[in-house]
Amino acid sequence: MTHAFKWLEGLCRLLILAAFLVLSGSVLLQVFARTFLSTAPVWTEELTRFCLIYIGALGAGLALRSGDMVNVDLLCENLPGHGPRLLRLLSAVLTAGFALTLLPAAWAYTVVGQRQTAPSLGWRMDFIHISMLVLFLTLALWALVRVFEMLTGRHDGRPIPNSEEL
Template sequence: MTRLFKGLEGLCRLLILAAFLVLSGSVLLQVFARTFLASAPVWTEELTRFCLIYIGALGAGLALRSGDLVNVDLLCESMPGRQPWIMRLLCALLTAGFALVLIPPAWDYTSIGMRQTAPSLGWRMDFIHAAMLVLFVTLALWALMRVYEMLSRRHDGRPIPMSGDE
């Protein structure tokens, strides 16, 4: 299971890098066009927004895993005994529960986009709205992985630094 999650982590990081590179290229094109050309393409702003949406969606689960999401460590870690561990477990369960509950509405939201297109790019919006599915599925997976690791005593539930961040 660990190899599966390492693969998922690598895939998310690769997709975030791709979205960031597209975003960077789009912004550079917009700046170049506004500076040196008579008019700038309007689709670059829309593409930039879509890239930002996917960067956030792909990064949320990784942020949960690495501890980059907002935590209340000050409160948690000041408690005596096993209470910090119980709070971390409860938070992971709640995060997974909320994410799982939000998957069906995210699916509905995505399917609505099939009948819509982006104004300047002309892309079907279900591809863009699918970012919400990605967000909730990856967030649920990372939270459930934390619960599994805690219950199997492989980890204490504290944030795990990403490879290269140690």
């Protein structure tokens, strides 16, 4: 199971990189066109927004996985005994619960996009709206993994330090 999660984490990271590269190319094209050409393509701004949406949707689950989400450490870590661990566990359970609760709404939002198109790119909006489904799926998955790891004693729920922090 760990291999599957590592594969999924790698896939999310790769897709974030791809979205970031497309975003960078789009911005560079826009800057170049506005500087050196008489007109700039309109679709670059829309593409940039879509890339930012996907970066956020794919990155939220990874941020939860690594512990890079915003935490209220001042309160949590100063509690006595097992209080901090219990609050981290409760936070992961609530995050998974909220994400799973929002999945049907995200699906309905995605389905609505089948009848809509992006103004300048002409893409069907369900390809963009599905990013919300991706967001809640990955958030729920990584929150459930965190709960599982905390309950089995594999992890205490604290942020995973980066190699630069070691």
